[in-house]
Amino acid sequence: xxxxxxxxxxxxxxxxxxxxxxxxxxxxxxxxxxxxxxxxxxxxxxxxxxxxxxxxxxxxxxxxxxxxxxxxxxxxxxxxxxxxxxxxxxxxxxxxxxxxxxxxxxxxxxxxxxxxxxxxxxxxxxxxxxxxxxxxxxxxxxxxxxxxxxxxxxxxxxxxxxxxxxx
Numbered sequence: 001x002x003x004x005x006x007x008x009x010x011x012x013x014x015x016x017x018x019x020x021x022x023x024x025x026x027x028x029x030x031x032x033x034x035x036x037x038x039x040x041x042x043x044x045x046x047x048x049x050x051x052x053x054x055x056x057x058x059x060x061x062x063x064x065x066x067x068x069x070x071x072x073x074x075x076x077x078x079x080x081x082x083x084x085x086x087x088x089x090x091x092x093x094x095x096x097x098x099x100x101x102x103x104x105x106x107x108x109x110x111x112x113x114x115x116x117x118x119x120x121x122x123x124x125x126x127x128x129x130x131x132x133x134x135x136x137x138x139x140x141x142x143x144x145x146x147x148x149x150x151x152x153x154x155x156x157x158x159x160x161x162x163x164x165x166x167x
Contacts, residue, residue: 021045022054023137033065049086050095056082057099060107079103080113094127098141105148114150121155125162138166 022045029035040058045051059079063072080103087096097120104120107113124145128138142163146156 022051026054026058027140030061033062036062036065049089049093052082053086053096053099056080056086057103060103076107076111092123092127094124094131095133095141097124097127098145101145102148105145105150117150118155121151121158125158128162129165135166139163142166 022039025035025039029039036058040055040062045055056079059075059082061079063075063079066072066075083096083100083103087093087100090096100116101120101124104114104117124141128141131138142159145151145159146163151159
């Protein structure tokens with residue numbers, strides 16, 4: 001029995017570390033081709049919705065670094081499909097909506113991937129406060145969204161109001 005408790009503790013800590021690591025790894029390498037490639041190909045992350053979401057956005061962002069238009073579109077579509085899959089599984093998860101917003105706000109217009117911006121902003125601002133994640137990550141998500149182009153004045157105001165509530 002005494003040996004089981006440390007094993008369970010270690011397992012629980014590794015589950016929590018996975019969320020931090022994939023978030024951290026993505027945000028530290030979101031504009032670096034090599035780091036994005038490592039993130040999407042890595043087998044070190046536990047297989048769950050969060051991992052699929054971050055690997056999905058990694059694929060969409062890696063598409064920007066590819067040369068062939070067909071490869072770009074293929075990577076973008078695969079990443080988009082991964083993210084849509086997790087949003088369908090957890091439709092009220094503000095972190096997944098944040099990730100989709102990052103894609104939608106930065107994707108070229110001809111990819112026609114911007115129809116959910118308003119609903120994602122609404123869900124993100126409604127659910128982020130009670131989301132079980134550190135305040136530092138919440139603020140990081142907000143700052144990243146406010147730095148993106150493509151938000152309307154009303155959407156920016158809604159996100160800024162949320163930021164003010166958290167600070």
